[in-house]
Amino acid sequence: MVQTPTHRAQSLEASAPLLHGLGITKAFPGALALDNVDFVLKAGEVHALLGENGAGKSTLIKCLTGVHRLDGGSILLDGSAIAPRSTQDAQDHGIGTVYQEVNLLPNLTVAENLYLGRQPTRFGVVDSRKMNRDASALLAQYDLHIDVTEDLGSYSVAIQQIIAIARAVDLSGKVLILDEPTASLDAHEVRLLFDVVRRLKARGLGIVFISHFLDQVFEISDTITVLRNGQKVGTCPTEGLGRLELVAMMLGRELEEETREHGKVHANTGPVQFSFKGFGRKGRIEPFDLEIRKGEAIGIAGLLGSGRTETAETLFGIHAADSGKAMIGTTEVSLPTPRSAVLEGFGFCPEDRKVDGIIADLSIRENIILALQALRGWTKPIPRKEQNAIADKYIKALDIRTTDREKPIGQLSGGNQQKAILARWLATHPRFLILDEPTRGIDVGAHAEIIRLIEELCDQGMSLLVISSELEELTVYSHRIIVVRDRKHVAELTGKEITTAAVVDAIAGNQPAAQERAQ
Amino acid sequence: MKTRHLPFAATLVIFILAYGLCYTQFPAMLSTRVIGNLLTDNAFLGIAAVGMTFVIISGGIDLSIGSVIAFTGVFIAVMLKTTGLHPLTVFALVLAVTCLFGAAMGAVIHFLEMPPFIVTLAGMFLARGLAFVLSTDSVPISHEFYGTLQDIFWRMPGKGRLTLIGGIMLVTVGLGMLIAHRTRFGANVYALGGGQATARLMGVPIAATTVGIYALSGFLAGLSGIVFSLYTSAGYSLSAVGVELDAIAAVVIGGTLLTGGSGYIAGTLFGVFIMGLIQTYIIFDGSLSSWWTKIVIGLLLLLFILLQKGLTWASSRGFGPAHRTA
Amino acid sequence: LTVGFSQIGSESGWRAAETTLTKQQAEQRGVDLKFADAQQKQENQIKALRSFIAQGVDAILIAPVVATGWDAVLKEAKEAEIPVVLLDRMVDSDKDLYLTAVGSDLVHEGKVAGDWLVAEVKDKSCNVVELQGTTGSSPAIDRKNGFEQALAGHDNLKIIRSQTGDFTRTKGKEVMESFLKAEDGGKNICALYAHNDDMAVGAIQAIKEAGLQPGKDILVVSIDAVPDIFLALAAGEANATVELTPNMAGPAFDALDAFFKDGTQPAKFIQTESKLYTQADDPKKIYEEKKGLGY
Amino acid sequence: MTRQTSLPGLRYAPQILTLLVVLGLSASLFPGFLNVEIANGRLYGSLIDILNRGAPVALLAIGMTLVIATKGIDLSVGAVMAICGAVAAATVTTTGSALQAVALALAVGLACGLWNGVLVAVAGIQPIIATLILMVAGRGIAQLITEGTILTFTNESLVFLGSGALLSMPTPILIWITAAALAMLLVRRTALGMLIEAIGINRRASTLSGVNSGILLVCVYMIAGLCAAVAGTIAAADIKGADANNAGLWLELDAILAVVIGGTSLLGGRFTLLGSMLGAMIIQSVNTSILISGFPPEFNLVIKALIIILILLIQSPALRARLKPVRRKQGQGETSILVKP
Ligand SMILES: Nc1ncnc2c1ncn2[C@@H]1O[C@H](COP(=O)(O)OP(=O)(O)OP(=O)(O)O)[C@@H](O)[C@H]1O
Ligand SMILES: Nc1ncnc2c1ncn2[C@@H]1O[C@H](COP(=O)(O)OP(=O)(O)OP(=O)(O)O)[C@@H](O)[C@H]1O
Ligand SMILES: [Mg+2]
Numbered sequence A: 001m002v003q004t005p006t007h008r009a010q011s012l013e014a015s016a017p018l019l020h021g022l023g024i025t026k027a028f029p030g031a032l033a034l035d036n037v038d039f040v041l042k043a044g045e046v047h048a049l050l051g052e053n054g055a056g057k058s059t060l061i062k063c064l065t066g067v068h069r070l071d072g073g074s075i076l077l078d079g080s081a082i083a084p085r086s087t088q089d090a091q092d093h094g095i096g097t098v099y100q101e102v103n104l105l106p107n108l109t110v111a112e113n114l115y116l117g118r119q120p121t122r123f124g125v126v127d128s129r130k131m132n133r134d135a136s137a138l139l140a141q142y143d144l145h146i147d148v149t150e151d152l153g154s155y156s157v158a159i160q161q162i163i164a165i166a167r168a169v170d171l172s173g174k175v176l177i178l179d180e181p182t183a184s185l186d187a188h189e190v191r192l193l194f195d196v197v198r199r200l201k202a203r204g205l206g207i208v209f210i211s212h213f214l215d216q217v218f219e220i221s222d223t224i225t226v227l228r229n230g231q232k233v234g235t236c237p238t239e240g241l242g243r244l245e246l247v248a249m250m251l252g253r254e255l256e257e258e259t260r261e262h263g264k265v266h267a268n269t270g271p272v273q274f275s276f277k278g279f280g281r282k283g284r285i286e287p288f289d290l291e292i293r294k295g296e297a298i299g300i301a302g303l304l305g306s307g308r309t310e311t312a313e314t315l316f317g318i319h320a321a322d323s324g325k326a327m328i329g330t331t332e333v334s335l336p337t338p339r340s341a342v343l344e345g346f347g348f349c350p351e352d353r354k355v356d357g358i359i360a361d362l363s364i365r366e367n368i369i370l371a372l373q374a375l376r377g378w379t380k381p382i383p384r385k386e387q388n389a390i391a392d393k394y395i396k397a398l399d400i401r402t403t404d405r406e407k408p409i410g411q412l413s414g415g416n417q418q419k420a421i422l423a424r425w426l427a428t429h430p431r432f433l434i435l436d437e438p439t440r441g442i443d444v445g446a447h448a449e450i451i452r453l454i455e456e457l458c459d460q461g462m463s464l465l466v467i468s469s470e471l472e473e474l475t476v477y478s479h480r481i482i483v484v485r486d487r488k489h490v491a492e493l494t495g496k497e498i499t500t501a502a503v504v505d506a507i508a509g510n511q512p513a514a515q516e517r518a519q
Numbered sequence B: 001m002k003t004r005h006l007p008f009a010a011t012l013v014i015f016i017l018a019y020g021l022c023y024t025q026f027p028a029m030l031s032t033r034v035i036g037n038l039l040t041d042n043a044f045l046g047i048a049a050v051g052m053t054f055v056i057i058s059g060g061i062d063l064s065i066g067s068v069i070a071f072t073g074v075f076i077a078v079m080l081k082t083t084g085l086h087p088l089t090v091f092a093l094v095l096a097v098t099c100l101f102g103a104a105m106g107a108v109i110h111f112l113e114m115p116p117f118i119v120t121l122a123g124m125f126l127a128r129g130l131a132f133v134l135s136t137d138s139v140p141i142s143h144e145f146y147g148t149l150q151d152i153f154w155r156m157p158g159k160g161r162l163t164l165i166g167g168i169m170l171v172t173v174g175l176g177m178l179i180a181h182r183t184r185f186g187a188n189v190y191a192l193g194g195g196q197a198t199a200r201l202m203g204v205p206i207a208a209t210t211v212g213i214y215a216l217s218g219f220l221a222g223l224s225g226i227v228f229s230l231y232t233s234a235g236y237s238l239s240a241v242g243v244e245l246d247a248i249a250a251v252v253i254g255g256t257l258l259t260g261g262s263g264y265i266a267g268t269l270f271g272v273f274i275m276g277l278i279q280t281y282i283i284f285d286g287s288l289s290s291w292w293t294k295i296v297i298g299l300l301l302l303l304f305i306l307l308q309k310g311l312t313w314a315s316s317r318g319f320g321p322a323h324r325t326a
Numbered sequence C: 001l002t003v004g005f006s007q008i009g010s011e012s013g014w015r016a017a018e019t020t021l022t023k024q025q026a027e028q029r030g031v032d033l034k035f036a037d038a039q040q041k042q043e044n045q046i047k048a049l050r051s052f053i054a055q056g057v058d059a060i061l062i063a064p065v066v067a068t069g070w071d072a073v074l075k076e077a078k079e080a081e082i083p084v085v086l087l088d089r090m091v092d093s094d095k096d097l098y099l100t101a102v103g104s105d106l107v108h109e110g111k112v113a114g115d116w117l118v119a120e121v122k123d124k125s126c127n128v129v130e131l132q133g134t135t136g137s138s139p140a141i142d143r144k145n146g147f148e149q150a151l152a153g154h155d156n157l158k159i160i161r162s163q164t165g166d167f168t169r170t171k172g173k174e175v176m177e178s179f180l181k182a183e184d185g186g187k188n189i190c191a192l193y194a195h196n197d198d199m200a201v202g203a204i205q206a207i208k209e210a211g212l213q214p215g216k217d218i219l220v221v222s223i224d225a226v227p228d229i230f231l232a233l234a235a236g237e238a239n240a241t242v243e244l245t246p247n248m249a250g251p252a253f254d255a256l257d258a259f260f261k262d263g264t265q266p267a268k269f270i271q272t273e274s275k276l277y278t279q280a281d282d283p284k285k286i287y288e289e290k291k292g293l294g295y
Numbered sequence D: 001m002t003r004q005t006s007l008p009g010l011r012y013a014p015q016i017l018t019l020l021v022v023l024g025l026s027a028s029l030f031p032g033f034l035n036v037e038i039a040n041g042r043l044y045g046s047l048i049d050i051l052n053r054g055a056p057v058a059l060l061a062i063g064m065t066l067v068i069a070t071k072g073i074d075l076s077v078g079a080v081m082a083i084c085g086a087v088a089a090a091t092v093t094t095t096g097s098a099l100q101a102v103a104l105a106l107a108v109g110l111a112c113g114l115w116n117g118v119l120v121a122v123a124g125i126q127p128i129i130a131t132l133i134l135m136v137a138g139r140g141i142a143q144l145i146t147e148g149t150i151l152t153f154t155n156e157s158l159v160f161l162g163s164g165a166l167l168s169m170p171t172p173i174l175i176w177i178t179a180a181a182l183a184m185l186l187v188r189r190t191a192l193g194m195l196i197e198a199i200g201i202n203r204r205a206s207t208l209s210g211v212n213s214g215i216l217l218v219c220v221y222m223i224a225g226l227c228a229a230v231a232g233t234i235a236a237a238d239i240k241g242a243d244a245n246n247a248g249l250w251l252e253l254d255a256i257l258a259v260v261i262g263g264t265s266l267l268g269g270r271f272t273l274l275g276s277m278l279g280a281m282i283i284q285s286v287n288t289s290i291l292i293s294g295f296p297p298e299f300n301l302v303i304k305a306l307i308i309i310l311i312l313l314i315q316s317p318a319l320r321a322r323l324k325p326v327r328r329k330q331g332q333g334e335t336s337i338l339v340k341p
């Protein structure tokens, strides 16, 4: 079928498959998302599913779990054919799934989310006390001690992610599927998750694991299946597989190995372009001082919920600052709304692209030109020709994988949506661009491209503020890193001080690593 | 107190304040008579509004309930006049019909993926049209069983009456609360309102729940129609026009979000009481012309909604760090 | 004396005039009138009655939106010893439950209109189109019945089309337009009977726009006698109207006064006159008289 | 959601087909239905009646389409019609100037839209409730102006707007077609259309992209108010009087129906004005056909309901997908998972 770089693929077929997808085919209007894909999951293995953004990973999961109707192929569970027609069906078969992007209900309590559809009942009436007790106990296994009677929506994305995992694990009798579960988790939580996964594996469950973090893949998985453009490239055991070899399988080409020095040797010494003094908002972020130079990239590091996003949102006028002042050059400006920020030449790629970023039903083209159009005003429409040119330019430059620019953006894979949002801001040629988790859910290839892009933008004189949970990456392009803890800017590292270890220390609050700011 | 309880609490506070205000102006407002009237006169609205609450929590809307109430009344009256059936049999029959009617609308909404607003709008035309076809004239009900039912009431001290239909409303609200908060079906309704796509991914039986919700709403509209026919001893095809809008207003004042996913049945009860209070106040005042009546109702509605929003907003600020608003 | 007045609503000019006159009458007699508008809903009227009772008014006037469904609340009023007077429409409750009813006989109105038409066309064959009131409302049903009674036995008169015009000018015009199209441009129509004047006024415009002469090519007869129809009568565009007086409150207050003074029981039905007006009745003058009454 | 790449003619095929079927049905029931002739210097016939009588709903549907595209709804347009009709009538009877009357009526319509828009965009009240307030109170305001009576007037220029004819075409037809054309130009020749769609699909994301969604929302409700004002003026001019009680009563429902039949989703986002205009004409054809059919009026609502259900069934993409199993691969059933919020 397709060239398999390893020769041991056949030997894997020895033990009987637990979940077997045969010739799975799925077409969307204008795109063949899965083309005759075979997928074999064995009991007691962790099977990683890899591939570029838009390769068809999520679609395969959705086909296996009854979300999508198959256009071809069949599914065997324990040797007998099943045809799940809904997620509920799949759950009844013992397949628990965490879909990409948290898919829980923000308006229900944590406990209700965990036990939706299988609440403990007494005489037909839900026994909420037992349900809440069970929920607390369940989450305790993940080291999560929260009020399970609060609405899920009041917790951060990370906590929601853990809850989603807990639910899926609890549901899965035979198979557990995790679609990018670690995208918004930090190291500690990933550890906890992997402990659980190992326990389940020992119990004989089959586990499918999707991630763009290759380190994690190598750590946890036994087998790897790679998809490219909706086709299976191959399946092979993780052991013995080289990192480069794997990347080549995913991309279909070699990724030139780049050795990068960590940290900018020289701090940026350009003219200060933006300065914020005592900027803050009650209940969101303590007042902070921040100066940004032309062509400087500032990284923001911190734990989940530490106030990184809040910093960005205050700067961009989403939750306008209630103290301090902002200066551009030497003139004072006010930033009460996002629009005012955009008019000052700011741009902001939000963290939650589904809610804050994409306009799902609009085309990729319209999504890309939206901010530019808003900037120019509604009376000055961008001519269609120019729109096409802009869209095409960025689709090419950022390598957005799509059949055509008129496709609704909601139909793109997650990573490609992220790139389109980035394109939206690049099209406005901002002076100051804020990126909140720009590489979340982005594949290795694109990851490297985005890092290169950030550096390029700095070189062109754009100022950047980048929030990322991946410290490694942050240390690569930042001229300066600001550490946030408990909604306070607590430390700053510049130039040579920037190393992953130093940042970790600062986040943890180990005094010596960096000079704590006097507050 | 949890943030999710805030809108309900706000409604409660507003109701008590408003009642107090009315009392200072018209002391007679605090008689058991007025309280009894509030229950009896709004019984049909309350029952229908419970059904509407379920629909709205699920993210839908049901515009057909006013027409279904009228249809139910005419159906009962015509059946009692032309057949020898006992009213209880007719009640069972009509409840089955309205329940099926609701279920059919739910099925169309789900399986044909049509917006509830339009499907129930067509249902609204259809139900009233059928009422016209049954009888354009208003048909009196003179069955002695109706007299018996109407004479069931508990006389409160001070001549107020707690009537059977007022009682039926309270029981309906109680059962509604039980279903909404203590059954799997109820949880599924909230889940649907929280996001249909997500609910589907979480394994909520969307089809069954959607059909169930509209069937329940149809059933309660039928029950409301029975109560209405007990209230007026007649079936009339032009009755209960616009009840759906009153019900929606009551539900919203009660703290349920029209976007779905959050709300309380108990809040709806107080929403209905507030609507009733507005009317009682206007009648007690008795000096408003026809047009000022409309304007004042509109303005009071606005006032209550703004108060509700304001109170909820003000108190949610006291609850620690900002919660994500999805 | 405090009197509660539950009015149906303000759906037409006639209704507004009735409200105005009732308020005027109350003021003249020094009565404290509590006015409640029911927005066309029976349930609101019942609520209003209950509130009046709770408030302890001395008497209640009500213009019931529909005949049925008043037993329970009238019983409550009786228990509270508050006399109730019905205005302009009847209820089919026990007569003991209210003091008296002031109104016209809706069936009779239709009959007066029909009788006029029968007399007007004599033996000629005549196709009549009918604009009904709101489907299901009692005036629509009764005025239709009365008219048909008058036509019974006169086979030269035939109702060929009958649609609802919802008592409004707009719908009256729209429906008349379609009648004209359906009946050979109106050449097939000899007379129009409208359940109220507003629809007749709308229809007259439609007839004119179709190039026919209302009042000549097509006879127009309607009910209510609102001011605007007298303009049409004066212009020769309408032929006859049957008056429904908006002053129902006068006789009602008279009856109440007598009752409170010495307990005189009035007759159970005080019928107002259903007077027929034609072009011969100096419509200009009547228009001027009626203009200020809040129609 | 229709892909933009498909042929424009194909896009409106369901609506055009429905319209033809309704007209065909009436023509078969009533042979003279399709005749159009010139009488009294103006076009005359049932088809002209449809265009003419459909004017208010068509005008309301213009504004309603835009409001619905922002994920809103405007229940108050019927009441605004009544207010503006009353204002026009009151002005013309006191000043005698038709121009002043129309100008004032339009200004009041804009003000009503402003009120709705502020409640929705600034106070954050949900559209259905925010506009319900004006729906209830608005008719009261209209009655306050007319004092419950029908305010009649005779001013020829004003009457011309309702029942006059220009080049033998009744004026209401010219007005609504012009208004629709202007609206289409406005939204498609500027970026307004796209921005409206953007805030309708994801207001938060649009705001974050620098779109001034608050002001835009207010503008859209003001356009709806303006359209209602034009409709109200025409309705008053048509009967030479302002009927505060009945003008535009329940027309908001017809307008919403027109928009939906026209192919705009009530969930907001992509909209089509042309579709809405076709929808308005479909509804008016149904109404006119019922009137001309000669059925007793108690059947009106049942017939209307059944026809609406039929139309919606014909247009339901889900049903079409179900009926054509071959094309199911491309069915839109699943897209909603990604597309819906
Ligand atoms: N509902 C849909 N309608 C149309 N096309 C779709 C739909 N869902 C997915 N696609 C297309 O199918 C392809 C595979 O998407 P999928 O989401 O499976 O990618 P993925 O491998 O999960 O990528 P990522 O790593 O970015 O999550 C993409 O080209 C995408 O555009
Ligand atoms: N442990 C927690 N318990 C309750 N609420 C939390 C917790 N952590 C975060 N939150 C809430 O979640 C919201 C979102 O925080 P968020 O996670 O965006 O902060 P952050 O510093 O930007 O981190 P990240 O970007 O990694 O998610 C915060 O406003 C906070 O109220
Ligand atoms: Mg994916």
Ligand SMILES: [Mg+2]
Binding pocket: A308, A309, A310, A351, A436
């Ligand atoms: Mg964040």
